Amino acid sequence: DVENKYIGGVCAGLEHYLGIDSLWIRLIFIFFALATGFGFIAYILLWILVPEAVTTSQKLDMKGEPVNISNIEKKIKEGYDEVAERVKGVDYEKVGDKVKSSGRTFFDALGNVIMFFFKVIGKFIGILLIIIGAATLIGLFVGLFTVGTLDIIHIPGMDLYSIFGATETPVWVVSLLTFFVVGIPFFFLLYLGLKILINNLKSIGNIVKFSLLGLWLISIIGLVILGIQEASAHAYSGSTTEREVLYLPAEPDTLMIRPRSSELFDNQENIGFNHMTLTYDENGEQLLFSDDIRFDVTRSSDSLSYLKVRRHADGNSMADARERASNIRYSYALEGSTLSLDNFLTTGIENKVRDQEVHLTLSVPEGTVIGFERGMRRHIGRLTRYDKDIYRGDLVEYYWVMGTNGELQCLDCPENMNSSWGIDEEDSQIIIDENGLDINMRDGRESFKLKIDENGVEIKADDDDE
Structure with missing residues (x-):
C-alpha cells in the first residue's frame, strides 16, 4: 500500500x-x-x-x-x-x-x-560472476583445447593416454566434451553477471539457451559413457598359472635367490601409471614395463622343488582378463644352485595398462637352505612365513632353512633378536612415558611402528609398497 x-x-x-x-x-x-x-x-x-x-x-x-x-x-x-x-x-x-x-x-x-x-x-556480485566465468572459460579454452591438439605431435605423457584408456576416443574429443560440460555453466554465470551490470543487455534468445542446454546434456552423457567403458575395463580379474619342477643339485647346497634386472630399466619413460611405464627394446619397439613382482617361499609337499608363476591382469570380461594375463612376458633361470628371477615384467602396448603383475611361489622340501641377494628385499611377499620378529625385507640379511611346519628358520640370526625397532615380545603395545609416545601395532606378519620423542617422529610400515 x-x-x-x-x-x-x-x-x-x-x-x-x-x-x-x-x-x-x-x-x-x-x-x-x-x-x-x-x-x-x-x-x-x-x-x-x-x-x-x-x-x-x-x-x-x-x-x-x-x-x-x-x-x-x-x-x-x-x-x-x-x-x-x-x-x-x-x-x-x-x-x-x-x-x-x-x-x-x-x-x-x-x-x-x-x-x-x-x-x-x-553490482559487486555481477563483477565477481563475470571475473569467475571469464577466467574459467579462458582457462578451459587454453588448457583443454591445447591438450586436445597435443596428440598430433609426440610429447612425453601423451602415449600414456593410449595405453591405459579403454576406448579409442581421441584426446581432442574428450577435451571438447569436458570443455562443454564445465564451460557452459560458467558461460551462463558470465551472462548472469553481465545482466546484473547492464540493465538493457540484449537477451541471447531461447534458441541459443536451449541449444546450449542440449549440448551440455549430450556432453555429460558422452563423458558418462566413456567413464563406464573405462570402469568396465577393470571389471574382471583373470590369471594364468604355470608350475615347473626345479631340479636342484644332488649335493645339498644353499639355494640363492637372485634378482635379474635388464637394460629396459634405463630406457623407461619418466611418466608412469600404476607401476607401469613405457620402455623400448633393443629394436626401438615400445613395451609396457612394470616392476610389480611378488615372491614367496613355502614348503613343498614332496621331495621336489617347484616354482609357480602366476600372471595376473584385469579386463572387461574374464576371457579378456585371462588373455591379457597370458600376454605378460616373464622369465627366470636356474643355474646350479642359483635361481635368477626377473625383477620386472613386460607386455605389448596393445594390452594396455590393466594392473598387470606376476606372483612367484617357490616351494622347497624340508631342510632346504635358502639365501636372498639384497635386490630381493622389496619383492618378498606376505605368504612367506619365518620364525623371527623382523620385517619381510630384512630376510635378505640372513640364511634360512625350511622347517617341518612350512616356516623358514633363521640359521645365522643373533640370539634373542628383535627387529631394528626394539620390539618387545608382546605383539602390540602402546607406551606413553616421560620419553614420549611409542606405538607398535602388529597383526600376524604386518607391522606398523610410530615413535615420537625429543628427536622427532619415526614411522615405519610393513606393506607391499615398502
Missing part, C-alpha cells in the same frame, strides 16, 4: 490482508529485526518481491474485494469523499499533514539509501 507507506508500504499492505493495524505489524518487524535480524531480511524481500498497488483494480485486489463496476464506483466515491473531507478540515489537518509528509520524506530517503546499498552489492 504505497499511499500509506513509511518506507516501502509493506506493513500498510499487510494490514489489509491480516486485519491488524499497520502500527503493530511495524513493531513486530522492528522486534524481529533487532532480535534476530530476520525481520529486516523479511521486510527487504517483501519490498522487492510484492508488487505495489497502483491502479484501482490492484487496490481492490489488495483489500480482498472483487474487481467489478460496483466496487470501482465505490472506490472512486471513497476517494472523492476523502478529498472532500480533507478540504473541509484543511485548517485542522494542515500541521499534521506537514509532519506526516516530513516523516514520509525521511523514510523515502532512508529507503533510497537502502536500495542504493543493495544495488551496489548487486
